[in-house]
Amino acid sequence: MLKRFAAIASGPLLLAVLVVLLVWPLICLVSGSLHEGNSGGAWTLDNYTAIFQTRSSRVALFHSIWISLGVAAAAVVICLGPAWLFVRHDFPGKRIARAVLTLPMSFSGILIGFLCVIMLGRIGVVPRLMEWLTGTDYFSGTAYQLGGILIAYFYFEIPRATLSLESALRKLDPRLELAACSLGAGAWQRFTLVVLPQLWPALLATFALTFCVSLGSFGVVLIVAKRFSLLPLEVFEQIIAFNRYPLAAAMSVVLLAIALCASLTARWATHRLTHVR
Amino acid sequence: MMTPATIEAAELTLERAGESIPPRVRARRRSTAKLLLLALLAVILLVVISPVIVVVLGSFLNTSFLGLSSEQWVGDGTDANALITFQWFSYVLKLYQPQLLFSFQLAVLSVVVCILIGVPAGYLIARGSFPGRRWLEELLLLPLALPGIAISIALIQAYAVIRGRWYFVLFGHLIYTLPFMARCVAGTLRSFDCAALERAAQSLGAGPWQRFFFVVLPSLRHAITLGALLVFAVSFGEFNVSFLLMTPLTATFPSALYATYTFNSFQVSSAATVVFLAVILPVLALIQWLGGDELSKVEQGA
Numbered sequence: 341m342l343k344r345f346a347a348i349a350s351g352p353l354l355l356a357v358l359v360v361l362l363v364w365p366l367i368c369l370v371s372g373s374l375h376e377g378n379s380g381g382a383w384t385l386d387n388y389t390a391i392f393q394t395r396s397s398r399v400a401l402f403h404s405i406w407i408s409l410g411v412a413a414a415a416v417v418i419c420l421g422p423a424w425l426f427v428r429h430d431f432p433g434k435r436i437a438r439a440v441l442t443l444p445m446s447f448s449g450i451l452i453g454f455l456c457v458i459m460l461g462r463i464g465v466v467p468r469l470m471e472w473l474t475g476t477d478y479f480s481g482t483a484y485q486l487g488g489i490l491i492a493y494f495y496f497e498i499p500r501a502t503l504s505l506e507s508a509l510r511k512l513d514p515r516l517e518l519a520a521c522s523l524g525a526g527a528w529q530r531f532t533l534v535v536l537p538q539l540w541p542a543l544l545a546t547f548a549l550t551f552c553v554s555l556g557s558f559g560v561v562l563i564v565a566k567r568f569s570l571l572p573l574e575v576f577e578q579i580i581a582f583n584r585y586p587l588a589a590a591m592s593v594v595l596l597a598i599a600l601c602a603s604l605t606a607r608w609a610t611h612r613l614t615h616v617r
Numbered sequence: 618m619m620t621p622a623t624i625e626a627a628e629l630t631l632e633r634a635g636e637s638i639p640p641r642v643r644a645r646r647r648s649t650a651k652l653l654l655l656a657l658l659a660v661i662l663l664v665v666i667s668p669v670i671v672v673v674l675g676s677f678l679n680t681s682f683l684g685l686s687s688e689q690w691v692g693d694g695t696d697a698n699a700l701i702t703f704q705w706f707s708y709v710l711k712l713y714q715p716q717l718l719f720s721f722q723l724a725v726l727s728v729v730v731c732i733l734i735g736v737p738a739g740y741l742i743a744r745g746s747f748p749g750r751r752w753l754e755e756l757l758l759l760p761l762a763l764p765g766i767a768i769s770i771a772l773i774q775a776y777a778v779i780r781g782r783w784y785f786v787l788f789g790h791l792i793y794t795l796p797f798m799a800r801c802v803a804g805t806l807r808s809f810d811c812a813a814l815e816r817a818a819q820s821l822g823a824g825p826w827q828r829f830f831f832v833v834l835p836s837l838r839h840a841i842t843l844g845a846l847l848v849f850a851v852s853f854g855e856f857n858v859s860f861l862l863m864t865p866l867t868a869t870f871p872s873a874l875y876a877t878y879t880f881n882s883f884q885v886s887s888a889a890t891v892v893f894l895a896v897i898l899p900v901l902a903l904i905q906w907l908g909g910d911e912l913s914k915v916e917q918g919a
Contacts, residue, residue, distance in 0.1 A: 350737060350741055351741060351750070351753065354734075354738050354753060354757075355756075358753070358757060361788060361792050362756065362759065362760065362768075362792060365771035365776070366771050368771060368774040369771035369775075372770075418657070421654045421657040421658065421661075422654075422657070424654060425651070425654050425655065425658055431655065438905070439901075439902065439905045440662055440665055440666055441661065441665060442905065443669070443901065444665060445850075446850045446897055446901060448871050448874075449856065449857070450856055450871065450875045450878060451871075451893070453878070454672075454878045455668035455672065459667070459671065495664065495665070498661060498665060552764075556763065556764025557857070558766055558857065559856055559857065563878055572764060575766050575767075575770065579861065585770070589770055589771075589774060592764070592766065592770045592771070595767050596763060599763055600763075602762075
């Protein structure tokens with residue numbers, strides 16, 4: 341009796357928790373974005389057209405997308421190196437290196453923004469060091485420019501990309517490479533012709549994951565943005581400064597839609613790539 | 618297309634050929650690539666660790682010596698020329714004690730709720746057999762891909778009535794922490810034949826509750842510990858969601874960090890950051906030590 345009850349009730353109970361925590365708020369978000377005022381009002385699409393008509397939010401959306409794309413691509417390419425080392429090689433201090441690399445995992449965006457300002461701000465450590473070495477304070481104020489934002493976002497993605505690629509590399513069958521080796525393939529040929537084709541789905545999945553994380557993060561720009569605005573920061577300002585919830589909700593829905601599209605595309609591609617072969 | 622047979626054959630060939638290739642040649646060819654990768658790793662490590670070292674040093678060193686800040690405000694009765702001072706820590710701890718305490722309570726509560734809800738949830742999505750199980754799993758893991766700020770606005774729109782209550786912030790944290798616990802538990806349950814163990818226990822006369830508490834739970838001890846640590850770390854460091862959900866009375870420690878970054882000097886900000894690191898680093902170290910390779914499967918999302 342008890343067992344039957346547990347078996348029948350537990351699924352719906354979990355569903356109820358998720359509906360309360362996630363589904364209902366998301367429905368309210370979409371409905372809020374389609375209304376005029378903070379508390380209801382007539383149905384309208386004005387909030388969405390406003391995003392594309394207002395120059396600042398349009399630019400922010402554009403920046404958000406291409407910065408996230410760029411950082412995700414860089415993270416996938418660069419972090420493949422450490423991931424490869426961790427899976428395929430042994431070297432002294434491997435555990436410590438891995439621990440240090442996963443350190444930024446629980447740093448929030450604001451903390452990374454602060455670190456970025458310390459290192460690359462107007463009187464940051466790097467400019468000071470440069471001045472001491474060369475006499476000119478190179479990189480002074482980089483934190484507040486595009487370069488600083490890119491570096492900070494990349495910092496954010498290092499552990500995520502590395503861990504995700506690591507788990508993919510662990511699943512590769514080393515025997516395929518041995519076979520290629522025995523057929524006379526060099527290291528580079530083995531990598532491009534044997535490893536990469538197997539790795540494509542994982543690279544795409546990692547790309548989508550890092551893209552989504554970058555897209556939603558606003559702590560970094562909250563600290564360092566002077567000339568740059570990204571869409572999450574616009575959402576934040578619409579609420580804190582103007583108390584315009586419908587517009588903020590519409591921007592959030594746009595962010596959600598892009599993130600969902602990215603992860604669905606990645607999953608579809610992964611599915612296709614793994615099942616075609 | 619490679620069949621297992623071709624692979625076997627190739628392996629055999631390789632083994633035979635391996636005898637004729639001098640091992641030193643092989644090792645050298647490999648080591649150039651490895652050295653390049655190690656250099657890359659060293660650069661990345663330097664980028665990751667150097668700001669942290671600067672912050673830790675800045676929290677107790679008189680940084681006007683380093684030329685990092687032009688002049689330093691010192692409290693009453695302290696030596697302005699002292700090289701080392703710990704006054705910023707006492708300043709931060711005194712000023713931001715409520716936030717530190719609240720964040721700690723919030724993280725512990727998140728862990729408790731995640732054990733109560735997340736563990737059964739993980740069990741359900743790994744072992745359950747009801748229609749729509751896959752959809753439920755997708756829904757449970759969905760928040761990991763969603764921007765935190767969108768979630769917080771959604772919560773505000775849906776539950777404006779309870780805005781300002783402390784458990785409103787907990788709601789936001791649970792959305793992001795439940796997937797971690799569920800994933801840990803489900804991952805472990807999928808890695809061994811749990812059904813066989815349960816059948817064995819059943820054949821010995823154990824009821825469903827006995828099986829859950831004496832067979833399933835003990836084998837999940839490691840996963841639950843790891844999940845709890847992850848939940849604690851995620852909850853304690855969370856900023857995106859809590860910053861919009863909270864009110865001045867229910868402010869979390871990361872928001873206190875934000876306040877110091879915006880309004881205080883480099884030394885105070887560094888000291889506050891070091892306090893944050895002092896809580897989070899032991900947890901992260903434990904996660905690394907316990908988790909090892911499994912982490913790559915679990916740790917994703919913001």
